[in-house]
Amino acid sequence: MSVQHGREWPWVSCKAMDRVNDLMRQGHLFEFDRGPVVTELEQAMSSYFQVPFVVATSSGTSALHSAFIALNIAPGDEVIVPTYTFHATATPLFLCGATPVLCDSEAETGNIDAVDIEARITERTRxxxxxxxxxxxxxxxAIMTVARNRGLPVVEDAAHAVGSWYHGRRTGSLADIGIVSLGGAKMVTGGMGGALLTSNREYYERAVVLGHSHERSRRSNLREPYHALAECGFGANYRISVLAAAICIEQFKDVEQRIALKTENFHTISRILDSAGIFRTPACRPNTTRGGWYGYKAFFLPENAHEVSLDRLIAALKAEGLKVSKPTTRPLHSSQAFCGSAIQLAQYDSVSHLRRQFRSGDFPVARRLYKTVIGFTDSYFHEECPEILEMYAAAIKKVMKNLDRLRDSRP
Structure with a gap:
């Protein structure tokens, strides 16, 4: 069987294309100031996330660096980060000369574990x-309770979670600073882009001075000492592309409809996988929703698989035309950047003496999650696709029906 896939996300709507074409005809390719396009995007995000201050940036990574500068993270500081995450959650800390302190995950969601956070706090944690x-x-x-008890600010990396809710509030607005990604195949994407979100004016001002010097900083009503630094700033250029901003403006207008469709499609995938009996499908705890659905990740249950390995199962599903794979991003504790030796790069080597080789027993939950996760592409589920879902169901049922043959044909 070969599964015929539909239109792949991201696509650009006709309205977004018209906006981009108008900007190109006008030669309106950048806004050194907080011009009308970037202003419209930031105001739309301020309304969507219900935060007063938004700084659009060139990427989610630059938004994270902006967040760390806003918090005055400095050489010698420690910052607790999840080991089960994309590397950009933590690597901007190297630019600050700070040390990422890795933390294990919860088994159900893969998110950072509040209990392990508390165990890793030291006098150098910032x-x-x-x-x-x-x-x-x-x-x-739980995380904010730990943080408030210890007097620590929290940064939300909501790059995967635009549109998710937690107890009636949107992710990205729950901590001292939130960041989102507007790049890649995210729910709202301009190809490249990001944003910093906060209710703290001083954090906002520091982020503006870091990456948006000259006109924007001068006209942002910055207080001293930041206004005096507006001309040169702190040396980074983190402005979002005007064309990317225009695309994102249009995508925010229909993001809720796309989230609803994607959620319905993935609930169908979950029902199909649940019936197979060898997967744990994505959890959704009470008073939460998944918005971004950045990837559909299920977890293999080897004890139910009749001695068929995950690798063999993936190969069989691929043979039926499904786009499935193991993750390409490893937990941070297995990356050279977080456990390796010096490489003669000052920002990296300044904290190399604090890194170490991790033992096999470290981060047990994250290790288990990484070994058992299977990813189903989410690129084709942003719109109604009953035919694709039917073909996914048929392909999965066929593979499950033939598990014994897969086991018996092992090399």
């Missing part, structure tokens, strides 16, 4: 970073 992994909100009540 902040906590939370990733809403694969779009499921982290347990922010």
């Amino acid at each position: 902040a906590i970073v939370v990733t809403h992994m694969w779009g499921h909100p982290a347990e922010m009540h």
Whole structure:
């Protein structure tokens, strides 16, 4: 069987294309100031996330660096980060000369574990970073309680979770600073882009001075000492592309409809996988929703698989035309950047003496999640696709029916 896939996300709507074409005809390719396009995007995001201050950036990574600068993260500081996350959650800390302190995951969601956070706090800890992994909100009540008791600010990496809700509030608005990605295949994407979200004016001002010097900083009503630094700023250029901003403006207008469709499609996939009996499908805890659904990740249950390995199962599903794979991003504790030796790069080597080789027993939950996760592409589920879902169901049922043959044909 070969599964015929539909239109692949991201696509650009006719209205977004018209906006981009108008900008190109006008030669309106950049806004050194906070011009009309970037202003419209930031105002739309301020309304969507219900936060007063938004700084659109060139990427989610630059938004994270802006967040760390806003929090005055400095050489010698420690910042607690999840090991089960994309590397950009933590790597901007190297630019600050700070040390990422890795933390294990919850088994159900893959998000950072509040209990392990508390165990890793030291006198050098200056902040906590939370990733809403694969779009499921982290347990922010428990995390914020730990943070407030210890006097630590929290940064939300909501790159996977635009549109997710946690107890009546949107992810990205739950901590001291939130960041979102507007790049790649995210729910709202301009190809490249990101944003910093906060209710703290001083954090906003520092982020503006870091990456948006000259006109924008001068006209942002910055207080001293930041206004005096507006001309040169702190040296980064983190402005979003005007063309990317225009696309994102249009995508925010229909993001809720796309989230609803994608959620319905993935609930169908979950029902299909649940019936197979060898997968744990994505959880959704009470009072939470997944918005971003950045990837559909299920977890293999080897004890139910009749001695068929995950690799063999993936190969069989691929043979039926499904786009499935193991993740390409490893937990941070297995990456050279977080456990390796010096490489003669000052920003990296300044904290190399604090990194170490991790033992096999470290981060047991994250290790288990990584070994058992299977990813189903989410690129084709942003619109109604009953034929694709039927073909997925038939392909999965066929593979499950032939598990014994897969086991018996092992090399």
